[in-house]
Amino acid sequence: xxxxxxxxxxxxxxxxxxxxxxxxxxxxxxxxxxxxxxxxxxxxxxxxxxxxxxxxxxxxxxxxxxxxxxxxxxxxxxxxxxxxxxxxxxxxxxxxxxxxxxxxxxxxxxxxxxxxxxxxxxxxxxxxxxxxxxxxxxxxxxxxxxxxxxxxxxxxxxxxxxxxxxxxxxxxxxxxxxxxxxxxxxxxxxxxxxxxxxxxxxxxxxxxxxxxxxxxxxxxxxxxxxxxxxxxxxxxxxxxxxxxxxxxxxxxxxxxxxxxxxxxxxxxxxxxxxxxxxxxxxxxxxxxxxxxxxxxxxxxxxxxxxxx
Numbered sequence: 001x002x003x004x005x006x007x008x009x010x011x012x013x014x015x016x017x018x019x020x021x022x023x024x025x026x027x028x029x030x031x032x033x034x035x036x037x038x039x040x041x042x043x044x045x046x047x048x049x050x051x052x053x054x055x056x057x058x059x060x061x062x063x064x065x066x067x068x069x070x071x072x073x074x075x076x077x078x079x080x081x082x083x084x085x086x087x088x089x090x091x092x093x094x095x096x097x098x099x100x101x102x103x104x105x106x107x108x109x110x111x112x113x114x115x116x117x118x119x120x121x122x123x124x125x126x127x128x129x130x131x132x133x134x135x136x137x138x139x140x141x142x143x144x145x146x147x148x149x150x151x152x153x154x155x156x157x158x159x160x161x162x163x164x165x166x167x168x169x170x171x172x173x174x175x176x177x178x179x180x181x182x183x184x185x186x187x188x189x190x191x192x193x194x195x196x197x198x199x200x201x202x203x204x205x206x207x208x209x210x211x212x213x214x215x216x217x218x219x220x221x222x223x224x225x226x227x228x229x230x231x232x233x234x235x236x237x238x239x240x241x242x243x244x245x246x247x248x249x250x251x252x253x254x255x256x257x258x259x260x261x262x263x264x265x266x267x268x269x270x271x272x273x274x275x276x277x278x279x280x281x282x283x284x285x286x287x288x289x290x291x292x293x294x295x296x297x298x299x300x301x302x303x304x305x306x307x308x
Contacts, residue, residue, distance in 0.1 A: 013300055017061035017090035019285065020294035028056050029199070031067050035082060037129040037260040040201045040238045041104065042069050042080045044194030057095065059087035059297070066090075070097040079268065081105040085112045090297040092116040094282040096270050103268040110264060117268035124264055126249070128257035129238045132231045135256040140217055143225040146177035146189065153186045154179075160210050177206075178225040180218040185210075188218035190226045195233065202230040204239040207248075220251040227255060240265070 022028050025046050032039040045054050054071040064084030068091040071078045077098040081088045088105075089112035096116045105113055113119060146154060148169025154177070158165040177191040187210045193203040204226055209219040223239075230237045239257065241248050272278050282295065289296035 015061055015063055015086050015299045017059040017087050017297050018292045018294045019057055019059045019091050019297050022056035022058055037127055037238050041194055041203050043199040043201050044196040045071050047196045047198055057091045059090045061087050077101040079103045081109050085109050086299050088112050090299050094285050094295055096278050099270050101268050103266045106263050119266045119268055122266040125240045126243045127240055127260045127263055128252050129236055129260045130257045131236055135231055137228050138220050138224040141180050141221040143178040143180055143222055146179045148173040157186050176226055176229055178222045180222055187213040188222050190222035197233045200235040202234045202237050224255055
């Protein structure tokens with residue numbers, strides 16, 4: 001049982017937080033569900049086979065609460081941040097995850113993230129969502145299901161703009177992918193980042209059209225086919241899109257997707273490269289937090305400012 005926390009009502013430079021490691025799916029689910037659309041990918045990590053490769057934390061303090069998840073998958077490390085920025089910073093200060101991660105947060109979290117990571121390729125995005133009752137299928141073009149047997153032509157399509165991709169057959173088999181084939185050539189594709197029948201949520205992603213075939217509705221057809229199949233398993237399907245990509249946003253709206261929130265995706269490299277400082281802070285926070293049933297972490301005004 002947590003005891004009362006020593007937080008005076010008056011504003012001060014230092015903020016104190018109790019950070020707890022989360023190990024029970026039900027508790028994590030309760031924390032994430034109020035932000036269902038934003039937290040869809042994180043909820044998907046509660047699936048058996050994925051949950052075992054995650055670490056979850058929550059922090060509570062005078063400014064609010066936060067949830068942070070570190071996960072490891074076939075395509076690398078990922079970090080998800082939700083809630084109060086100072087509370088999130090308290091978590092990341094004692095467990096920033098691996099040396100490099102793919103971070104998902106919201107604009108309000110960027111200052112806190114910059115304290116812990118060097119952020120590159122920051123991409124402001126919009127989260128869109130659709131439900132069964134609002135979905136409008138687009139079936140102008142026939143689509144085909146793609147499996148691990150198609151991995152060579154899938155990688156070839158994704159590589160057409162110069163950057164090599166290395167999807168393995170199991171990546172395609174573990175998700176749900178649809179494509180459009182024109183004259184024997186795969187020209188458009190849509191797939192998934194996570195599918196969770198247990199949580200009844202899914203995240204559409206990896207939507208791509210060959211540059212020579214854009215503007216014809218092929219990706220829209222592939223996305224429609226994936227969405228339709230997912231809505232047989234899930235109540236909510238989400239995707240993330242660059243708001244500057246107006247044709248894509250318009251296409252998703254025509255399928256029934258609506259904008260829900262803003263978020264930021266970024267490549268994040270841990271400033272504490274070897275994790276020594278985080279390990280020391282974690283040890284100290286564990287000692288200070290014994291009476292509170294967790295880690296007791298203080299975040300001061302200097303820490304909350306972005307580094308130069």
